[in-house]
Amino acid sequence: MIKIYNTLKGKKENFVPLNGNKVNMYACGITVSGPAHIGHLFQALIYDIIRKYLKKRGYDVTYARNYTDIDDKIIINANKLGVDAKLFAEQKIKEIDDDMSYFQIGEPDLWMKATENVDHIIDFIKVLIEKDYAYETENGDVYFRVEKFYDYGKLSNRNLKDALNGVRVENSEEKENPLDFALWKSAKPGEPSWDSPFGKGRPGWHIECSVMNHQAFGDQVDIHGGGRDLIFPHHENEIAQSEAYSGKEFVKYWTHNGLIKINGQKMSKSLGNTILLCDLRKSQHPEVVKFAMLQNSYHNDINFTDELFRESEKHILDFHKVINAVEEKFNSTSAANTQIDAExxxxxxxxxxxxxxxxxxxxxxxxxxxxxxAGDDSALADVKAIKETYSLLGLFVNPSKDVITFIESKSKSAIPAEIQELAAKRAEAKAQKNWAEADALRAKITELGFMIKDSKDGYEIVKM
Structure with missing residues (x-):
């Protein structure tokens, strides 16, 4: 029996889908206002893994993700470049898709875009107005009436009195309550807009996900995921909108992944420490990044440091060297070791x-x-099992020789030519048993800030 931590209940629960063997899962995707960063990759990896594992265990899974392709930041950034917001968003989606492909993240079964669901969003808002959960203002905005939804705050464990603490909200004199949030934003000069019964405008952020969920799966979803930073207000507001609309429980299992830190600090644009995928792919192999990400519970924050990447790279390199050695030495037709998969x-x-x-x-x-x-060819059965089993995590899916070449060539390129030359001369001196010369060259290399690590396979140069 699979157990899953449910944020709504604050505990692990047995996983029992709403409809027999069928599992519908939705994960909030990226607002395409800029390039994707390592936090986006972490979230995409986690829900790709959850989807794959549920399928492995025999569930019929349909997995949907969205792109928020209309948003204040998208409009601002497009205007800065003097380009159309729609074209800007489309270009960012192409770039993000390319980055995710490099890191070997699986495609969802359904890709949803906010701009492709505007008509459905309008219809959804009309129902909320009819039920008195939403109201129109004189200037054409539509807000959700938070106080009318009696369960508001159940996901984030907030009551209405403290719901605003530490949260930035849009202020408007036309709001009945500061907590009320926008379902529809009236049109502003120079911004994309759509015709609606409320006047020209565009959707608010929270309503987009409620409607895309509804279009994909109807009134109820088995699993809804996203980053922990989305619990309030985004996911709380999704619950309010969706349950007000249908009168049914919106999501059975809410799951949330942790956030990203860089050298102990929160990753943020203001601190200038954001790791973009377009940069990360220049220096790290996909399997190294995944190994680094998956060493802790997905609920926990990850602290990315140079040391974490170095250690992850070393482990992946060592693992692939063993795999390569086993596959070159043995040629057995024995089946994979089933114990590894069971564990x-x-x-x-x-x-x-x-x-x-x-x-x-x-x-x-x-x-x-x-x-x-020992020359025991059952090692090959173990390697087969590891490759088959751990491919679900995105590990050992690439030819070992390719991974080894990538990591070792990267390491060599990071070492100055002078150091590489000294190391080669030292290796030659050792081969000739000129130990004094070898020791002198090692001392020179150390003096220049590098260290030689000898092994049975040769040597490794490491920056001190």
Whole structure:
């Protein structure tokens, strides 16, 4: 039985879908106001893994993600460049799709775009107005009447009195209550707009996801995911809109991934520490990034540091070297080791515990190394199992030789030519058993800020 942590209930629960074996899941996607960053990748990876694991366990999964392609920031950034907001958003979507493809993130079953659902959004708002959950203002805005929805705050554990604490809200004299949020924003000069019964305008942010969920799955969804920063107000407002509309529980299981820190600080544009995917792909292999991301519970924040990337790179390199050695040495037709897959499933059944699943790898590869040294060809059955099982996490899906070449060539290119030349001379001196010369060259390399690590396979140069 799969257990999943449900933010709504504040605990792990047995996963029982609403409709037999059928699972509908929706994850909030990217607002395409700029390039994708490492936080977007983390969220996309987590829900891709959840979808794949549920399928592995026999569920019939339909997974939807959205692009918010109309938004204040999109309009502002498009205007800065003097381009049409629609064209700006389309270009960003292409760039983001390319980045996600590089990092080998699976496509959802359904891609939803806000601008393709404006007519449905208008119809949804009309129902909320008819039910007295929403009201129009004289200038053409439409707001959701928060006080009328008695369950408001149930996801974030906030009551109406403290719901505004620490939250930025749009102020308007036409609001009945400061908590009321926009369903429809009246048109402003130079902004994209659509005709509606309320006047020309465009959708608010929260209503877009409620409607796209409804278009994909109807009144109810099994799993709804997103970053923890979306719990309030975005997901809280989604619940209010959707349950006011249908009178049914909107989502059975709410799941939220942690946020990103860079060297202990919150990642933010204002701090200038944002890691963009277009930059990350120049320096890191997809498997290294995924290994770094999956070492903790997906609920927890990740603190990205140079050390985390270095350690993850080393582990991935070591693993692939073992895989390559086993595949070159043995040619067995034996089936994969089923125990490895069973242990993986036990980890993932516990709220998709990738951290524990990755921790198991160290023991597996230790045993494989022993078998390799002993000439035991059952090592190949273990390697087959690891490759088949851990491909679900996006690991060991690339040819080992390619991964090794990528990481080692990157490491060499980061080492100055002078250091590489000294290291080569030292290796030559060692081969000739000129130990004094070898020691002198090592000392020179150390003096220049680098360290030589010898191994049975040769040596590695590391910056100190």
């Amino acid at each position: 993986f499933n036990a980890c993932m059944d516990d709220d998709f515990n990738t951290a524990k699943a990755l921790a198991n790898l160290y023991g597996y590869f230790k045993e494989i190394n022993k078998k390799l040294a």
